[in-house]
Amino acid sequence: MSILIVATPGTPEGPCRGSCDHRKCHLLREIAQERCGHCGGHLGFGTKITGDPSMHLRCAQAIAATAHDPINAPVHHGHPLSEHHNIKH
Numbered sequence: 001m002s003i004l005i006v007a008t009p010g011t012p013e014g015p016c017r018g019s020c021d022h023r024k025c026h027l028l029r030e031i032a033q034e035r036c037g038h039c040g041g042h043l044g045f046g047t048k049i050t051g052d053p054s055m056h057l058r059c060a061q062a063i064a065a066t067a068h069d070p071i072n073a074p075v076h077h078g079h080p081l082s083e084h085h086n087i088k089h
């Protein structure tokens with residue numbers, strides 16, 4: 001997946017501080033103002049952004065982590081064989 005970082009305003013890679021009329025700066029500020037598809041927060045500056053719809057990389061990773069959980073989690077909890085033992089005895 002592609003990762004995008006909107007650089008912090010005032011840095012060489014980032015938009016101007018405050019308002020300006022540069023097309024590139026408007027674009028960068030627009031991206032930073034977009035809402036994360038997962039947590040709903042602004043994508044922001046200096047943050048790794050990924051995905052479509054856009055979201056924070058950390059949120060995408062959180063989704064990926066929870067997506068794996070149901071497969072591994074509850075299967076070995078409890079003692080499924082104890083009932084059978086009780087029936088036998």
Ligand SMILES: [Zn+2]
Pocket residue numbers: 015016020021022025
């Ligand atoms: Zn500018």
Ligand SMILES: [Zn+2]
Pocket residue numbers: 036037038039040041055056059
């Ligand atoms: Zn997020």
